[in-house]
Amino acid sequence: MQAVVQPPPTNQGAPLLEVRNLVKYFVVKRNLLGHDHVVHAVDDVSLSVSKGHTLGLVGESGSGKTTIGRCILRLVEPTSGSITLDEVNLLALSPHELRLHRQKMQMVFQDPADSLNPRFTTRRTLFDALKHNRRVPRKEINDRAVAILEHVGMDASDLDKFPHQFSGGQQQRIAVARALVFEPILLLLDEPTASLDVSVKSQVMALLRNLQQEMQLSYILISHDLSSVKHTADHLAVMYLGKLVEIGDARAVFARPRHPYTIELIDAVPVPDPQKRSRRPALAGEVPSPVNPPTGCRFHTRCPQRMDVCSREIPAMREVAPRHMAACHLLE
16 A cells, blocks of 8 residues: 655645545446446545645646545535645534535636626625625625725626626626635635636736735635746646646746656746747647546656556655655656
8 A cells, every 4th residue: 555645735834724635536327338437536635725825736627626626615525535624624514514614715716707697796796695604794794795896906886787797807806706705714716817818817816916915815726827827826736637746836846847747737838939939849649538547657648758667556756855746756
């Protein structure tokens, strides 16, 4: 049995969120022979986030990033593992306890147009959320809604407008405002700027950074856009096909990535200067099916540096530098 190696914390303080050995398998319909197919969405992932810090969770589509976020919120139930937020084991909570504790963690989704009810005005969107926050007296709900809306750069006159009357950036600001209603300590940002224009994207990211400083929020930034993550995250975790392949201080990982997949990801970030473009060939092949993941290292079918051992043995997560870990046989 492989020994469990814990990832380094995001700073010297005690982690606000700790995820240990998280596993999530989805069982899909039986085939003609009566056998179930199991999707290995997340497989033995451990990570942590400290107060006031941002963890960037990156990887290609289908790597398990969003599933991790949904497991933390218990929007889907993990198959196994442990999730601790503010020293409370989230997986041990009853449904009633979870509803109360879930206010501490909120999610901002990728497409604000889909996450906002098209029949609700901004007023009703915020009022419904505020009514579930039992710390807000009913007589203060309107004032609190206006204050939160102004805090994200909107105006009180926007309260009686519907989502279709706003731009994509304004819709995302309303989605952030709705999350802030519950006074959370952790926000899970699932591709929060993926559907926005470049200029609007920078405005929303600047808003999130300002909110983090003012409110001491912790973020998990789920993204495939490494250029945004590079300027936002304190810590970086790289996922591939349900597995964590590298984790560490963001500056250290970007400066010297150690896993071949991380190297390829960073190398694929667009560079505006044609003289600095990499001559490395693009990563070949497609991500294998999570229903039947490769044996050994899951990246070995696409790795340009694969060895015989890569197809036989799962590489252990090992420390390659202070506060920097990676799982690759080349590091041995």
